[in-house]
Amino acid sequence: MTVFNNELTLVAGDRQLSGWTQVRVTRGIERCPSDFQIEMTEKYPGQPFDITVQAGDSCQVLIGDDLVITGYVDKVSPAYDSDSHSITISGRSKCQDLVDCAAEWPGGQILGSSVLAIAQKLAQIYGITVSCTGDVGGNIPQFNLLLGETGYDVIERICRYRALLPYDGTDGNLILGALGTVQAANGFSEGINVERARAVFSMDQRFSEYVAFLQSVDVFTDTGNGGNLLGVAYDYGVERHRRRVIIAEAGGGGQDVAKQRANWEAARRYGRGSVVTLTTDSWRDSAGVLYTPNTLVPLDLPTLKVTGKIWVIGDVTYARGDNGMRAMLTIMPPEAFNPEPILLQPFQADVPAGTAQ
Structure with missing residues (x-):
């Protein structure tokens, strides 16, 4: 069995710090910036930590040899009690x-x-x-x-x-x-590498019809919808009439922009009607690659009625603490992230007709 280096190292200037007792690093394709929070403790301190990292320092966070965040230290928080003292450092990527x-x-x-x-x-x-x-x-x-x-x-x-x-x-x-096309070396299977999982199938944020208005400054025209062009998209999985009217924020772009806005809304809400959150005991797939956002993963979770699906990792949190090393992932159908028109299904994935709640 191959053992991978999962030690987290904080690099700030010419300093490389490791040995953290609490670790959390989170990345996502809809989470910007990526962020981290790490903690080191020492019992019965004789003197303060000799760590010279300061808030505002530029930094890198590595897991083993893999770079995961490049950015800045936001906060440095030393603390103590009668038994120990600790230091907590948090930061975010440059995109902050x-x-x-x-x-x-x-x-x-x-x-x-x-x-x-x-x-x-x-x-x-x-x-x-x-x-x-x-x-x-x-x-x-x-x-x-x-x-x-x-x-x-x-x-x-x-x-x-x-x-x-x-x-x-x-x-x-x-x-x-663009939506990722790379697939992880392995997926997640019930009874093999999934400690806990939850699925949510929802209809409350889906609508049968999306009507997009392209708001324009030309509102006094005599040519019908000239100032407010229409785009319409449908979600045929919503069986009762539910209309949502939206404004395409950009101005003066024409019918195609309004149509694209309606399709984006329909596809996104359809995809987010099915969400799986799960916890696994490894940060890496079987090839040693860190689980990363925008990666395809097969799912075999029969208890949750999610089988034979290849969905996309939306975000991942690498964590280590008192309960050991864990990765928490949010995984959704590709349609949740893809604004192009899609062929919608009449029922939620893997939920037989007549059983959807």
Whole structure:
């Protein structure tokens, strides 16, 4: 049996710190920035910890030889009681500046630029690069920044129209990614590598019809819907009439943008109607690769009525504490992350007709 190195190391400047007693590192394709919290304790201290990490330091977090987060230390918290003292360090990836700070754009008006070009310009000021693994499509219609909104707010909004997922890579830079096609070396099977699991099949956030209005400044036209073009999408798995009206946020983009917005809403809500959360006792698959977001994994969980499915890891938390090493994952159908039109099923996956609640 191969034994993999899962020691977590915090690298800050020329210092490499390990031996942490409590570890939590979380990454996700809808969680930006990635973050960590680690703790070290020492019984009967004779003097304070000789750890010189300070809040604001740039850092890297590695599991074994695998880089998982590049960013900054947010908080350093020493504590003590009558028996021991401890130090807790938490931080986030470089993309925290995009999430926390106001978007900066000369004049506040964006016009005639692609998703990638907009993201690169918003991120550049914070020393963050942006790469794209999907199709950036055409230019985004003209729109104005809202006072106080962050760079990530803008990027996340425009990515909806181009079927892209904005999340941070292990180097701390931003990725505009298409839905992953890489499959883990193994999946998760009941009675083999799953300690606990829960599935949720829901209908409360799904609708039978999605009507998208593309709000425009041209609201006084005599050409029908000229200022508010329509896009319509359907979820045929919702058997009773439930209509949802939404506004496609970008302006002046035409019927295709409104239609894409409606399809995105229908696909996303359908996919999120089926969610599995599970805990396994390893951070790595059978090939020694860390479980990572945007990776396909087969599921065989007959008790939960989820069998023969290949779903996507939405987020993963690597944890170690008093109960040993665990990985907690949230896994959903690909449709939960894919804004393209889909052929919807009349019933929830693996739930026979007439039994859905």
